[in-house]
Amino acid sequence: MSRESYQRLLDDLRADVVGMGDLVVERLDAALTALETNDEALAREVIDGDDEINELYLSLESDCIDLFALQQPVASDLRFVAASFKIITDLERVGDLATNLGAYALATDRRLAPEVDVDTIGREATDMIERSLDAYEREDVAACREIAADDDDLDALCQQASETVARDLIEREGDGDDLWSVEQLLDDVSRLLLTVRDLERVGDHAVNVAARTLYMVETDSELLY
Secondary structure, eight states, X not given: OOHHHHHHHHHHHHHHHHHHHHHHHHHHHHHHHHHHHTOHHHHHHHHHTHHHHHXXXXXXXXXXXXXXIIIOOOHHHHHHHHHHHHHHHHHHHHHHHHHHHHHHHHHOOTTSSTTOOHHHHHHHHHHHHHHHHHHHHHTOHHXXXXXXXXXXXXXXXXXXXXXXXXXXXXXXXXXXXXXXXXXXXXXXXXXXXXXXXXXXXXXXXHHHHXXXXXXXXXXXXTTTO
């Protein structure tokens, strides 16, 4: 195979990874909207769409394996294919987290701890994923480091939200609710805490994408550990 043809395959892989990322971001955005607006139809659309993301992941995984096995990439090409392989795994997991959010949207009572701004946390996490994909596409190492730094801010938002939920639960204690109401409250608390946790994990996956991109470009493992 000529170098020109081989380079075309690498370019196609990069475009396909970015395309998968765009789809994942779209589903994540839809899940957040479903949470914010209690849109059951949109939530079910996100959940039902997970199979499409999984199938896309498997297709790109196969492409990466073919490039490893058949083309035997070396040096920078090898790092690029390896990074792409890792990145699609992170994207698939973000797709799973979007599906989780869709499920929470179907069940969570948003009257609990209304001061917890899930939408703002979610938009921050989504922005990190979008920027990490852009950094991968453009091989922007400065952006990779910025994304990793911004993850501390997202973690702080998530920690604050979790503490608010816990405080709200404590303040409700002893209100005289019956056992069924208490169980329902605990279910809602659990789902809200899981929502915050999953959004924090979206940020972690954004950092993973940035870390793999940084290593791909500069063989710098600074963000990998």
